[in-house]
Amino acid sequence: MHNTIIDIVREVAEVLALKYSFQPNKNGRTNVIQIKNLNEKPVKLTPVDSDSPKGVQQILKEIETLIGLDNIKQLLFEIQAYVEIQKKRKMENLHNEPIVLHMIFKGNPGTGKTTVARYIGKLFKELNVLNKGHIVEIERADLVGEYIGHTAIKTKEQIQKALGGVLFIDEAYSLARGGEKDFGKEAIDVIVKAMEDYKDQIIFILAGYKDEMEWFLKCNPGLRSRFPIHIEFPDYSINELVKIAELMLKNREYILTKDAKIILKNKIQEKLFYGHEHSGNARMVRNLIEKAIRLQAVRLIERKNITREDLLLITIEDIQEATRAI
Ligand SMILES: Nc1ncnc2c1ncn2[C@@H]1O[C@H](COP(=O)(O)OP(=O)(O)OP(=O)(O)O)[C@@H](O)[C@H]1O
Ligand SMILES: [Mg+2]
Known part of the structure; x- marks a missing residue:
């Protein structure tokens, strides 16, 4: 019954305007449907300053x-501009x-x-904020040890690896x-200290689900002020996906056939509605x-006389098989 209502709403909106696309609720946890107007004007990005390196x-x-x-993107442009201007102000002995x-x-x-x-x-390396610009991507298991003192050692190791880049x-x-009582707390303490000791050498990024991160910041009030930049990553809409x-596909030098693109869109839409909450x-x-x-490779391998076009094209068949498999 419930699915039928969703189907009807979906069909009506599709008939009304193809420009509208369905999106599950932000956290994917409820069945509320948001309809996003894809004709919204994209945010105008700050033009790249031709004086920038x-x-x-x-x-x-x-x-x-x-x-x-x-x-x-807009926020990154702002940060880049801010960093460059602060550097110029410093050169002019202005307050920075x-x-x-x-x-x-x-x-x-x-x-x-x-x-x-x-x-x-990469951006902060080019801006000379970081000297390497690499990223060390870790999670709890890389920081938290099994006995007293182990966590501090593990956490410091990761901090050393991240010097000059992003942790x-x-x-x-x-x-x-x-x-x-958990060793996780010890890891937080080491991180907070390192944020001070290496403030010019590492950018710390803490990531996670929105609600959980807000809970985390509430539990550790001292942390909030140490992280001045908060970025929310919304779920992508169907058209964006x-x-x-x-x-x-373009980066890998493949092309979707027109029909395959339609099927792909339908399949993504289905996965968003009926799949796992974070699918x-x-x-x-x-x-x-x-x-x-x-699957395209499997389809072609037995064939004789494979053309360049064959090698490029991803067909309906490939997409259908792929969605069944994942
Ligand atoms: N806006 C985008 N444009 C193009 N490709 C994207 C975009 N966002 C993500 N991707 C691609 O989607 C894949 C998943 O993205 P990414 O690994 O950055 O997600 P994540 O948020 O770090 O996920 P997780 O929390 O599971 O680690 C990557 O292959 C990435 O290149
Ligand atoms: Mg990730």
Whole structure:
């Protein structure tokens, strides 16, 4: 009954305007349907300052090629401008604010957090804020040890690896889950100290689901003020996921046939409605695309006289098989 209502609403909206696309609720936990107007004007991005170093311009252009994420792109442009202007003010002996760039990322899995963190590392290297710009991506198990004193050693090791780059802690809220007696607390203490000791050498990014991260910051009131930048990663809309799929295929030199694109959109839509609560993300799309590429290979391998076009095209068949498999 419930599904029937959703189906009817979906059909009516599809008939009314193809420009509307269905999106499950932000956290995917309820059956409320949000209809996102895809005709919304994209956020206008700050033009790249032609005075900026070439490397900075290059990274900003790469960031612009990401699908969606308009607010995040805008924020990165702002931070870049801010950092450059603070540096110029310093050169003129004007008052300049200390640049604290530690960040909290809130969002569901597969919404682009690691991708954006990588770009942040590269961007800050080009801006000379970081001297390496690499990213060390870790989670609770990489920090928390099994006996007293072990956690501090493990955490310090990770901090050493991240010197000159970004220390990205995924599902950071899990460090506070066990309460006062848990070794996770020790890891937090070491991190807080390192944020002071290495404030010019590492950017700390703590990531995780939105609600859990807010809970985590409430449990550790001292942390909030140490992370001046909070970024929310919304779930991608269906149209954005289709564009991400096309971009992934383009980067790998494949092309979707027209029919395959329609099927792909339907299948993504189905997965968002009936799948796991966090299935509506770019990682699911990447798995699907990679599976379709392998299935295309299987489809072609027995054939004689394979043309260049055959090698390029991903067909309905490939997409259908791939969605069944993942
Ligand atoms: N806006 C985007 N444009 C193009 N590709 C994207 C975009 N966002 C994510 N992707 C791709 O989707 C995949 C998953 O993204 P990513 O690993 O950044 O997600 P995540 O939020 O870090 O997920 P998790 O929380 O599970 O680690 C990657 O292959 C990435 O390249
Ligand atoms: Mg990630």
